[in-house]
Amino acid sequence: MAAFIIRRIFWTIPVLLLVIFMIFVMMRQIEGNPFRRTERAVPPAVQANLERKFNLDKPWYMQYLLYVKGVFTLDLGPSLTQTDRDVMDIVKEHFPRSVKLGVFAFMWAIIFGIPAGVIAALRPNTVYDYFLMFFSSIGFALPSFFVATLLIYYFANKLNVVPTNGWPLGFWDVDSRVILPSLALGLYPMAYFARLVRGTMLETMQQDYVRTARAKGLRWKNIVARHVFRNSLIPVVTATAPLFGLVITGTFVIEIIFSIPGIGRYFINSVSSRDYAVVMGITVLTSIVIILANLFVDIAYGFLDPRTRTSRT
Amino acid sequence: MAINPPEARTLQAPVPAPPLAESAGEPVQQSSLWRDAYRRYLRNKGAVAAGIVFTIILLYCFLIPGFWIIPGIWTTIFDIDPNQVNFAETYLPPSIEHPFGTDQFGRDLWTRVAKGGQLSITIGFAATFAILVIGIAYGSISGFIGGRLDNAMMRFLDALYGLPYLPFAILALAIIGTVNFWTMVIALTIASWFTAARIVRGQVITLKQNDYVRAAQAVGARWHRVLVRHLLPNTLGVLVIFVFLELPNVVLGEAFLSFIGLGINPPDASWGSLASEGREAYRTHPLDLWIPCLFIAALVLCANFIADGLRDALDPRTKET
Numbered sequence: 001m002a003a004f005i006i007r008r009i010f011w012t013i014p015v016l017l018l019v020i021f022m023i024f025v026m027m028r029q030i031e032g033n034p035f036r037r038t039e040r041a042v043p044p045a046v047q048a049n050l051e052r053k054f055n056l057d058k059p060w061y062m063q064y065l066l067y068v069k070g071v072f073t074l075d076l077g078p079s080l081t082q083t084d085r086d087v088m089d090i091v092k093e094h095f096p097r098s099v100k101l102g103v104f105a106f107m108w109a110i111i112f113g114i115p116a117g118v119i120a121a122l123r124p125n126t127v128y129d130y131f132l133m134f135f136s137s138i139g140f141a142l143p144s145f146f147v148a149t150l151l152i153y154y155f156a157n158k159l160n161v162v163p164t165n166g167w168p169l170g171f172w173d174v175d176s177r178v179i180l181p182s183l184a185l186g187l188y189p190m191a192y193f194a195r196l197v198r199g200t201m202l203e204t205m206q207q208d209y210v211r212t213a214r215a216k217g218l219r220w221k222n223i224v225a226r227h228v229f230r231n232s233l234i235p236v237v238t239a240t241a242p243l244f245g246l247v248i249t250g251t252f253v254i255e256i257i258f259s260i261p262g263i264g265r266y267f268i269n270s271v272s273s274r275d276y277a278v279v280m281g282i283t284v285l286t287s288i289v290i291i292l293a294n295l296f297v298d299i300a301y302g303f304l305d306p307r308t309r310t311s312r313t
Numbered sequence: 314m315a316i317n318p319p320e321a322r323t324l325q326a327p328v329p330a331p332p333l334a335e336s337a338g339e340p341v342q343q344s345s346l347w348r349d350a351y352r353r354y355l356r357n358k359g360a361v362a363a364g365i366v367f368t369i370i371l372l373y374c375f376l377i378p379g380f381w382i383i384p385g386i387w388t389t390i391f392d393i394d395p396n397q398v399n400f401a402e403t404y405l406p407p408s409i410e411h412p413f414g415t416d417q418f419g420r421d422l423w424t425r426v427a428k429g430g431q432l433s434i435t436i437g438f439a440a441t442f443a444i445l446v447i448g449i450a451y452g453s454i455s456g457f458i459g460g461r462l463d464n465a466m467m468r469f470l471d472a473l474y475g476l477p478y479l480p481f482a483i484l485a486l487a488i489i490g491t492v493n494f495w496t497m498v499i500a501l502t503i504a505s506w507f508t509a510a511r512i513v514r515g516q517v518i519t520l521k522q523n524d525y526v527r528a529a530q531a532v533g534a535r536w537h538r539v540l541v542r543h544l545l546p547n548t549l550g551v552l553v554i555f556v557f558l559e560l561p562n563v564v565l566g567e568a569f570l571s572f573i574g575l576g577i578n579p580p581d582a583s584w585g586s587l588a589s590e591g592r593e594a595y596r597t598h599p600l601d602l603w604i605p606c607l608f609i610a611a612l613v614l615c616a617n618f619i620a621d622g623l624r625d626a627l628d629p630r631t632k633e634t
Contacts, residue, residue: 015472141613146606242475249479
């Protein structure tokens with residue numbers, strides 16, 4: 001097991017370097033340089049200073065190495081448009097808000113999605129099953145901006161039970177403003193979990209060990225709880241990493257609709273204001289988050305299912 | 314769709330009819346994989362209905378003017394320019410003339426939704442196709458060559474699995490600078506091909522162990538012939554399913570990009586940009602948001618049902634109880 005973990009971590013490092021390199025190359029392709037000599041007369045000394053500050057006077061590979069060093073020392077360089085702030089300051093301020101949004105979305109998904117899947121699997125092809133799977137299909141198909149708009153209109157404007165927008169800014173602050181955005185964002189993972197749990201539970205019930213347990217005369221309730229449900233949760237763990245990516249994507253849209261000052265909204269604003277240091281920093285950061293999430297999921301999978309340790313080098 | 318190479322078919326021994334006296338009627342019909350699959354698909358009511366709705370959406374989007382104008386029919390009845398502004402007719406309710414009403418500039422939504430659908434669907438299929446091409450190239454090289462290269466290529470994919478496509482799509486759009494059909498396709502492809510590569514690789518590795526591949530190699534077939542003639546055609550079923558699984562993601566991705574204002578430029582529209590426009594006046598004119606969103610939802614649902622039906626039809630072993 002230790003060897004498996006070490007090997008897996010070892011493989012993460014070159015991938016990380018490669019991904020940063022790809023983003024670095026992409027950023028260099030963008031037309032226009034904020035410090036290009038334009039009609040505004042910039043004294044040559046100032047120009048040279050600017051180029052030195054942003055490492056633009058060095059060859060590209062030195063820029064890359066300096067950037068990698070910055071990533072590992074948590075220093076993503078200064079912002080191009082907000083002169084007194086570093087990219088890391090911006091990330092530190094905005095990222096926790098998006099994390100909170102994602103955590104609440106996943107909570108909805110786990111609280112409602114997994115039980116829905118279990119109920120549907122225990123009563124396949126009944127009214128319950130069809131009803132839940134119908135809702136799960138809808139959760140898949142409706143774009144989140146549509147759901148968000150309807151939620152705002154009916155719950156905030158008409159019924160007036162929750163505010164239309166805004167966000168509790170402190171990481172540990174929670175109030176009613178959290179409900180609608182996280183629900184709109186959590187609908188997709190909810191539908192996903194419901195489908196996944198239903199499918200894997202139905203599959204697990206066909207297994208020989210479940211038949212053996214029934215033949216031994218164990219109670220069906222115990223079989224489901226101990227043998228079926230537990231083994232069905234393994235795919236749920238594996239699905240968490242890609243779902244994580246989808247939820248990050250979702251935060252971009254949800255944060256705009258609900259005016260949440262999170263990292264996704266800041267990213268889109270940075271694209272419009274051509275603050276490429278921030279754009280690059282946030283892209284690198286989200287990639288690292290996903291790569292690490294994959295790492296943890298793989299290791300967790302190794303613990304949950306011992307067969308994978310040997311078959312995967 | 315020829316799955317078997319022709320020489321393989323000629324080598325097959327003719328199926329002898331069972332020598333039973335009472336079976337003098339129909340000869341035993343030889344059925345191919347695809348014909349069986351077709352029959353199984355037709356038995357799945359949900360998938361058939363989804364296929365019909367999908368076709369209706371396609372027909373609606375592509376037969377409305379601006380794409381094919383059939384002289385005499387479309388030119389006289391439906392020839393409305395989707396970008397034609399008419400300030401005398403803003404926010405009209407649905408009527409015979411404007412089945413979906415008009416928007417804030419008096420543009421006819423019936424044609425705008427159709428035009429937007431053309432764009433959304435063609436971008437969807439084009440990006441799905443691009444994802445498949447990259448996935449096939451990467452996955453088949455990795456799976457076919459195997460060994461260390463496969464290991465390295467797969468570790469790379471493992472780490473990137475689930476990478477959010479949106480930041481990369483936005484980056485790609487920023488690099489290219491202009492937004493048009495092809496830049497949207499590139500943006501939606503750039504960080505979405507990982508799953509396709511995995512699927513193709515898994516298939517190639519499974520198929521590689523089949524006797525017919527070993528036989529082909531034994532008689533001296535070169536690697537590219539084995540790959541192109543024997544392995545890739547047999548992944549076709551999985552790839553067809555993948556198209557319908559990936560299409561919804563791409564259509565939703567395009568809608569997201571258009572919705573946050575990074576998509577197709579106005580006055581042209583896609584379903585995402587129409588929804589974005591419709592959201593602004595949702596309180597007074599909810600239809601402008603509902604219609605494009607329901608089209609997106611219908612397309613996504615149909616594609617999901619079709620993919621389910623195809624999976625059951627092409628691979629009966631995975632059929633759920």
